[in-house]
Structure formats: structure tokens, C-alpha cells
Amino acid sequence: MNSSPGKLLVISTPIGNLEDISFRAIESLKNVDLIACENTRHSSILLNKYEISTKRISIHKFNEASKTESVLKMLSSGKNIAYISDAGTPLISDPGARLVNHVAQANYKIEIIPGPSALTSALAGSGLPANKFHFGGFLATKKGARGKEIESALSRNETSVFFESPHRIQSTLEIINEKSPDRFLVIAREMTKKFEEFLRGTAFELNQKYKDKKPKGEFVLVMSGKKLPKSFTDKS
Numbered sequence: 712m713n714s715s716p717g718k719l720l721v722i723s724t725p726i727g728n729l730e731d732i733s734f735r736a737i738e739s740l741k742n743v744d745l746i747a748c749e750n751t752r753h754s755s756i757l758l759n760k761y762e763i764s765t766k767r768i769s770i771h772k773f774n775e776a777s778k779t780e781s782v783l784k785m786l787s788s789g790k791n792i793a794y795i796s797d798a799g800t801p802l803i804s805d806p807g808a809r810l811v812n813h814v815a816q817a818n819y820k821i822e823i824i825p826g827p828s829a830l831t832s833a834l835a836g837s838g839l840p841a842n843k844f845h846f847g848g849f850l851a852t853k854k855g856a857r858g859k860e861i862e863s864a865l866s867r868n869e870t871s872v873f874f875e876s877p878h879r880i881q882s883t884l885e886i887i888n889e890k891s892p893d894r895f896l897v898i899a900r901e902m903t904k905k906f907e908e909f910l911r912g913t914a915f916e917l918n919q920k921y922k923d924k925k926p927k928g929e930f931v932l933v934m935s936g937k938k939l940p941k942s943f944t945d946k947s
Contacts, residue, residue, distance in 0.1 A: 717744070717790040719782070719814045721807070723800040723826030727903035729760055731827050737761050739824055744790040747782065749797045749806060770794065772806040779813050786819045800828040804848045804874055830872060833899040833931035836909050837870075840936070844870040850883060850932075858886050864934050865891050871934040877926040887934070888918040895935040901928040 720739050725731040740746060740763045747770040748754040754767065770778045782792055796805035814821055834841045845864065850873045851857040861883070864871035875883055880898070887894060892915035900908045906928065910917060 715789055716819055717786040717788070717792060718820035718822055719786065719811070720791065720793040720822045720824060721801050721811060722793050722795050722824040723828065724754070724757055724795050724798060725903065726799045726827045726829050726832065727901065727907075729757055731903060732757065732761070733824070733826055736824050736826060737763070740765060740793055740795075742791075743793040745785065745792045747778070747792055747794045747810075749795070749801075753797050754795060765793075770806070770810060775806050775809050779810050782810060783813065783817055783819075786814065786817070798827075798829075800826065803828055803830055827903070829874070829899075829902060829929070829931055832902050833872060833897075833933055834870070836899055836902070837897040837933040838911075839870045839895075839897060839933055840939075841870060844872060847871060847873045849874045849876075850879070852879070854882060854886070857883060858890075861886050861890065865894060866937070868936045868938065870936055873932045873934075875930045875932050877928060877930060880926045880930050880932070881921050883932065884914065884918040884921055887914040892918075895939065897933040899931040899933065902931070904928075 720743060722736050722739060724736070740758065743765060746758070746765050746767045748767050749771050751767045751769045785792060794801055794807055794810060796807060799805065801807040802811065811821060830846055834844065845867055847860060847864065850860055887896065892913060894914045896912065896914055896917055898910040898917060900910070910920065
């Protein structure tokens, strides 16, 4: 029996294109004793592609509290466990915070294997200032609460980034257009996938575009701060 405690590996996985996974991530997933997945069925697509046959369990937002204790017991017995979410970097608008926090409090080693993130990918493709930015996660589902979040974003000097559903992106653009039609936006859609798209323009322009366009896919909304540097607005 292994007398030394195991470690938790927090591993980033592709946000769309399965070839974006790192060599280190693949080797780690093959060599751990167990992979804790947000959704085992979803993760199996990636794991099977790279012939990773490691045993899997499901840990998601509905069972994270109850499963954390069993993970701690396995770590105490010397098992190395990987944690992956459905896509991207775990904990970034994904479950896993409780698990990682309890593992840290129990003084087990935590190893981070970095990789794709929809947040940083959208910022990198937006062309907007990213030396400072606000990340608001998923916008509120109720229109009133969403309007308040948007008002706060419009008042900031730095770039703001939000995740949004295809079912609400039209409503969100309408709200921004009502409050600040000249605000510059970038919509990143289906990043790293076949139909990846970056749409750029004012709130008015993008609101007009989506009036005649049925939204499909996953969206990241990047909103400019109150004042853009001249280098970002000068087209000469």
C-alpha cells in the first residue's frame, strides 16, 4: 500500500477542438488512478479519442459536496486524482471550487495543468485592452438583474467579459443598445470549432445584426470600457 498521500491534478481540457489538449494533460490523465469528471459521458468523447482508459467518476455541482469526502479518503490512501470539467479550465464558471478548497485545507498537494479557457481566448481575439478586465461569468437569466449587471459594466473603465446563452444574447444586445448604443462590443462564438466567429461593432450594429440572425452556439461577450485608447479607435 502506498504510504505517501496522493495529489489532486486540476486539468484544463479543450473548449471545442479536441486537438487543443496538451501532451502533459494527456499523459497525466493516463497515469492518475482516477479521473473525476463534471460529466463522464461528455468527457468520454475526449478521453476515448486519446485512448485514455483511466477509471472515471462524476463530480458536478449537484454532488460536489458529498463526493469531496470520498476524494479526500482516496488521496489519503495514496491515490492520484485528476479533476476535469466539461470544457476549458475547471472552476472558471465551472464546478470544482469546493473540491479544490477542501483538498487544499487538508494539505494535499494540488497540481495545476493549464490549457484552454473561453475567457482568455475571447479576450485574445477581441483586440480590446486586456491588461485589466472584469470577468462577470454568466449574465443573470432574469432581465432586470441582467440589466443591472450591464449597467455596472458600462460604468467601468476596463474591458468586461461575460458568458451568454444563445437563448438570451439577442435580449442582452437589446439592453446594451438601449443603454449605450455606441459602446464597442465583440461577440466570440463557437471558439476553436468549425464555425468560430468574432463579430465586432457597436451595440447598435450588433443588435441590428442579430435581429435577423438566429443565434446558435456558445457565446462570450466582450465589452469595451468607457474610454478606449485612441490606438483602438483610430482606423488610419
